[in-house]
Amino acid sequence: MLYKYTVTGRVVRYIQRGQLTQTIQNDNTGRGLYRLPNYITENNNGDVVVSDSNAVVVTERGGRHRFSYTGHQSGSGLRPRGICTDALSHILVCDLITLTVQMLNKDGQFLSFLLRESEEFGYPHSLSYDVNTHRLWVGSGDNNKVCVYRYITRQDALTDEHRPRPDGDDLSISTPAVECRHLGYRQI
Template sequence: MDERDNDTCQFCYDRVIFRCTPCKITLCKDCVAVHIKMNSGDSHKIVLFEDIREETTRQLLTRGIVTSGFDSLNDVSYKENGMLYVCSEKYKTIKLLNLSGRNITSFDASKNPLCVTSTSNGVLYTEFGIRAVMFYSKGRIQHLFSTGDWQPQGIITSQTGNILLTLRRKSQAKLVTYRPHGYINSEIQFHNKEQLFSDPWYIVESPRGNICVSDQGRNAVICVSSNGELIFQYSRKGSSFYPRGVCADATSHFVVADPWNNKLHYISACGELICYLQYDAMDSPMSISTVTDKPNCFLICEVSGLIYDIEM
């Protein structure tokens, strides 16, 4: 995707604020007068770029469709070599499928799984009512470590090999980085002495190392640095927004699934809406996973049970 056309002024490459619609030029606040002066003989209409951008939808290419055999899918995680883990909120079973839909292996969790994340030799997962991180590898289920009286929800592995969890306990919530055997490395819970999260679920770490979380309690996507600094909070003021799955592309922009509005929000690394994304027959996208060995490709699981192999 052409990042410059979407995010930066076409004169100075500063952040876009305005657009001249007749000239099809994106502008920062300082370059509006420059543009008009340079093209004084033309007619101009300067509008807020956000107003134009929100109406823009880009079509994505569907490379394939996988039938999971589940309904009410809630998470998908790409493994490698065309394989993926998938789970549903209605079933105990976690499946390893290939991109043709063939069941490579499956196993039953103790209770209904919430989120899954692939590792080099298995899969980590969280379960409803189980205050622990679970690990499955080579036919064996292991209780990896306890999370005390906190319910783990979203889970991923970081670029450094640590485990990132969103945790909830009554009215409290936090994002915690654990070392592989359960030692806490860092906790992110507050911003300006107030609770940063309400009901955080899905997590992604961008190539820049920033962590983006979809918060169903706040109806927002919250992005923080690895040391806990708030980078942005993205929400849709004046309209409904129900963020679920989130992933990052190679440029550290984010794709957020909004199943109840049947939308994919494409958000810049600084929290600005770039556009909406669409693919053929899209129906309630729920979770998104980067296809790590194919640049600009993603897996998107829908509530219905279908998993779309998508190229940006």
């Protein structure tokens, strides 16, 4: 006899008063969309974007499955963690396999790597996008640092387009657009 442990996840939406309004669990064929959802965000177009155990799963606001992104190259795999979206509806996700932040367009097409693991920073694990300054805050998974990245300008956000830098490198740890800070902490 063999016991097979299966895991399914779901996304549940509530209104402010705590009343359940929506559950997203299956695709249109009845198959489960999620295994182990980690992080969640909502894109400007209303899509629900979830960092699952081995994919980024995106559904429309109403719950219809749009796409799942499983890595930059076919067969490369993905172990997503921190996830967010920016003013241009890009999806930004930390990947524990490649130790990078990957940028996708709103339809799940890979656009670029924004950050790779470095000796100075470690590996990216958590993300937050500041809509006021158009900066991406990236938390390290191994050395208590937060880096702030500038990869789109205010003008890009206003015109809904992103112009790559002339050197072709959207971002690397050595560009002046990066500011890392060690966050000290004390034990209590």
